[in-house]
Amino acid sequence: MSTTNTTKPFDIAVVGGGIAGLCLTIGLLKHNIPVTLYESAAAFGEIGAGVALGTNAVNAMESIGPDVKAAFEKVATxxxxxxxxxxxxxxxxxxxxxxxxxxxxxxxxxxxxxxxxxxxPSAYVHRARFLDELVKLVPDNIAKFGKRLMDSETLADGSVKLKFKDGTEAVHSAAIGCDGIKSCLRQVVLGESDPAAHAVxxxxxxxxxxxxxxxxxxxxxxxxxxxxxxxxxxxxxxxxxxxxxxxxxxxxxxxxxxxxxxxxxxxxxxxxxxxxxxxxxxxxxxxxxxxxxxxxxxxxxxHLPAKTYVRDRIAIIGDAAHATTPHQGSGAGMAIEDAYVLAEILGGVKSADQIHAAFKAFEEVRIERTHNLVTTSRACGQLYDFELKGVEDDVEKIAEDLRTRMLWIWNEDLQKEVADAKAIFEKTSKL
The missing domain is CATH 3.30.9.30 (D-Amino Acid Oxidase; Chain A, domain 2)
Structure with missing residues (x-):
């Protein structure tokens, strides 16, 4: 939670109004960080149906704030x-x-x-119902709709200019891509020619x-x-x-x-x-x-593993950073973790000049864990489909694999991640 009521002297653009974007926006607002949320659709909405949320996801929601946890509990089954x-x-x-x-x-x-x-207890939510509850936690003046991002530009002073399909532009101190697996900002961060810029x-x-x-x-x-x-x-x-x-x-x-x-x-x-x-x-x-x-x-x-989640004052989180298959039921949970950790780091930023260092600290503590999710989830699909080399249809070997497969995801100490990231930030920023 924020330790000061003073509004920060910088502002953040959050691109994408799904679960990651909304959780991040809520987290930033709790730290009195001015934020504008850009959503390409005419209104908030989620595709898909049910989503499973593990212990780590619930811990992350609880850490963002009791209102986020309450929103989840209202629709959790x-x-x-x-x-x-x-x-x-x-x-x-x-x-x-x-x-x-x-x-x-x-x-x-x-x-x-x-x-x-x-x-x-294992929990499941209908994506659209969960999104409806999260939307209630975001003030009306925060979100702008019909804003499909087409490109961005880093200006001479380090700020970020966003260029939208409707011909409008907006300038912010920094931008965070929560714009999903087809993320425009992922392509900006990695470069169009990077083999990891597009999903496979x-x-x-x-x-x-x-x-x-x-x-x-x-x-x-x-x-x-x-x-x-x-x-x-x-x-x-x-x-x-x-x-x-x-x-x-x-x-x-x-x-x-x-x-x-x-x-x-x-x-x-x-x-x-x-x-x-x-x-x-x-x-x-x-x-x-x-x-x-x-x-x-x-x-x-x-996604193939991205070499970085950061370029200048642009960062990517959630599916924009590490879109995964759903076989371990943890894509949404990792996005919520990202939102919590990044909001906490940005809560300690005192000026726009420190944002890049904060983004890099976030990347350092998150990139290995999130890359591992993509890799292990793909292998998990092979396990379920009797295709995993050395296991195939041997149900005893499948059971042995399942005994420990999810533990590293569920048992993560997010508070330690935040503490580690803040320590990195303090070493690399001009405090």
Whole structure:
């Protein structure tokens, strides 16, 4: 929290009004930093459906402020059985033991492989509902809509000029890109020719859906419908978890593809294609598929590691910095961590001349952790799809991997990160 009521003698432009941008804006305002939030859409809004938020994400929200934590709690949904409160996912076989060979192909379908436990109750939110609550914490005069960033320029005094598609321009002491996986500011920071400037296809795509819980429970039974499940199989997996206080079951069904040639990352397909992708899977998976109404598929892209998150007084966070696949359910959580850590560092800045040093301190404490998320998440998708080298469809090895896979993400000491970053900043800035 801010230690002074004095408004800072510099201002920050936050580009992008998703979860990262809103959490960062809220954090900056708590430190009395003048901020303007630029959103390309005509109003705040989120695509996608449900998102899982782990212990680290909840800790970050709590650290930004009790109002952010309260906004989360207002829309958070937990596993509906009390005995499943601390279960991240129950991992199950989505295919039989002999599915690949054809022999005894139904054996073991749906059987439990491993239950991953969380340090605190596992939580899920509907993205749009969470965003609605965060928006309420931002004063009306902060956000400007219809502002799609096209380019930026560093001026002679170090300030940043933003150039928008509508022909308008704005000058700020610094700019922070929260503008997602297709970030304009990522390209500015890295340079258009950098191979990491643009996202790459991960080899996976996903069907997403929301199913009324009563229908899901009728087909699957209460345990499987009302608590988080993950069904693993060859070159695909299906996950479900409750959202909207248990009224709805969120579904994401993943499949594999060697390349993605369509310029659009979201394309419409057919129910037949969906069924074909999961032919030979368990009755549980087929029951889920029969209830899915939309058959759009979402290509899953991620970033290659960026050599830096900072250029002059421009920084990038969240998906703009380290867009990841969703296989460890931690993309949004890492973005919220970024927002907390960066706001805390900027809270100690006394003049615009120190902003670059603050950004570099942020980068130093965050870049390895966030790069690791992208790498391990991609490997995790291979684990779920029986593709991880040395593990494949050996469920005992899968269980052993799952036993520790998420711990480094959930158990992070964010306060230590902030303390380390502040120490770096004090050494490198002109205090």
């Amino acid at each position: 937990f596993n509906q059985w009390e005995s499943k409160n601390n279960i991240w996912f129950d991992y199950r076989r989505g295919v039989g033991h002999g599915a690949h060979s054809g022999a005894d192909k139904d054996a073991g379908m749906g059987e439990l492989i491993y239950s991953v436990k969380t340090p605190r 296809f991960s080899g996976k795509y996903a069907y997403r859906g929301l199913i009324p819980m009563d229908q899901a429970a009728e087909l699957l039974g209460d345990e499987l419908a009302r608590n988080s499940q993950m069904y693993l199989g060859y070159h695909g997996h299906v996950l479900t978890f409750p959202v909207e206080k248990g009224k709805t079951m969120n579904v994401v069904a993943f499949a594999s593809k060697p390349s993605w040639d369509d310029p659009s990352w979201v394309v419409t397909t057919t129910k037949e294609d969906l069924r074909a992708d999961f032919e030979g899977w368990s009755s549980h998976v087929h029951s889920i598929i029969t209830l899915m109404q939309k058959t759009d598929i979402w290509a899953l892209f991620n």
